[in-house]
Amino acid sequence: MFELSKDHEDFRQVVRDFAEREVEPHIAQWDRQHHFPTDLIPKMGELGLFGLVVPEEFGGAGLEDEGAFTFQCVAIEELGRVDQSIGITLSAGVGLGINPILTYGSQEQKERWLPDLVAGRALAGFGLTEPEAGSDAGATRTRARLEDGQWVLNGAKAFITNSGTDITSVVTVTARTGEKEDGSAEISAITVPAGTPGFTVEPPYDKLGWHVSDTHGLTFENCRVPEANLLGNRGDGFKQFLKTLDDGRIAISALAVGLAQRMLEESTEYAKTRLAFGKPIGVNQGVSFQVADLAVMVEAARQLTYKAAWLKDELHAGRRSLKEVKQAAAICKLYSTEAAVTATRIATQVFGGNGFMEEFPVARFYRDAKILEIGEGTSEVQRMVIARGLGLPS
Incomplete structure (x- = not known):
């Protein structure tokens, strides 16, 4: 049996109190209105929810040696107990937004993006799924070619969480950047800042559930970003x-x-x-x-x-x-x-x-x-x- 530590359980109560105070009274209305509560995100940041797995160097809690990921799961569980949309906003904000940059980003990329993401001043998305590449993620059709020191992206992504909020700062996108020696696709990850010319956030989906979560399709038409926006090594996407x-x-x-x-x-x-x-x-x-x-x-x-x-x-x-x-x-x-x-x-x-x-x-x-x-x-x-x-x- 895996029993949580006292610190984890004490933290659970903190998050539960927050969710019942800041989310529960409003969630039914937000759900009816399909309203994304932008003002809630900095409050979650102030509580430290976006920084549980992040080192102190970038504004995080510095819990790497104290069960940081377990703390993260406790927070997601407690938010999800009150509302699933708010829970997935945190889960995707960290797991798909922060973690790729934290794990694979350069020092400059980390310093540029992580402090605001950890503080809840910004959100990030992860563009993997495509209209014709879901479970078969290796069938990615979005392409990126190097031209004069810039990546030029063309393609589309689907069902991307936290990609079109008023505070979305960046989306990490997977794209075909060439072919390997065996003829298979070389797939790389590239960060695309919000507002980049050629990067279009499509209207929000009309979803069965998760009405309070932000979800959009994305399109890229000759979208240019610096070569340095490659996340990690080329071909490791x-x-x-x-x-x-x-x-x-x-x-x-x-x-x-x-x-x-x-x-x-x-x-x-x-x-x-x-x-x-x-x-x-x-x-x-x-x-x-x-x-x-x-x-x-x-x-x-x-x-x-x-x-x-x-x-x-x-x-x-x-x-x-x-x-x-x-x-x-x-x-x-x-x-x-x-x-x-x-x-x-x-x-x-x-x-x-x-x-x-x-x-x-x-x-x-x-x-x-x-x-x-x-x-x-x-x-x-x-x-x-x-x-x-x-x-x-x-």
Whole structure:
């Protein structure tokens, strides 16, 4: 059993208090209006939520040797317990925005972008998915060619989180920059500052859920950025985003745990207070057994998630292997996200007709849950990764 430290649990309460104070009173309205709460982001920055895995040198918390990634998952879980859109804003803001720059960026790139991102004065996106390259990310069609000391980008990206807010400062984009000797695509990562000529943020998507999260398509038409905007080594983009996704899968799992936890709380309370035939509906085994199943799913999902987070922190300390983390990330992501989708279905059933009404939060969580099985690698991709990790032929 992976038990969090007292520091982690104390931090959980801090984030829970913040979420219940700053998010809960407003989230239903934000969801109805599809409103991205820009003013909330600096408050999250002041609390240190964007800097938990970042060294002090760039304004972060300097928790690298104290379970930093586990702290990050705690924060995502607690925000996700109140609202999934706010949880994914943090998860993507760090995992897809900050981490690629922190892990692969030059000193100049880190100094340029990280302080504002950590402080919540800015957000960053990660442009990987394309209209015809989702799970098959190696089929990237966006291209970048070197011309007179500049990268010239042409192509399109789809479903990019935090890419079109008023405070978005940069998007890291994967692009084909040539061919390898074996004829396969050479894929590199390039940072593109917001407002660069030729970089267009498309109108926001009309989504089933995550109404408060910022999500756009992006297009690049002869978009020019300096050669120095290459992130890491040329041709390493594929390896970079695969590692980025491994970390992101654990974070999405934490987001799913927050959702399942909220469904357990809502269903338990409703089963105690909703009367039918003169008695609380929780006296009926048909209801109580469903709530019991929720408790089992929450416990299992949380254990898998924080085992994976612990392994990630141990990897940073040099005590675990990348293979272990990769397998644990796929396992927790698969189980937790599918459990979260099931949890919303159970909670909606427990609430009956009220579960179909937007005045009750279970309806919003029901809409928000499905994307968890898709983003950061679909459930099918996770099963493929797990099978390969077991040594089965690909």
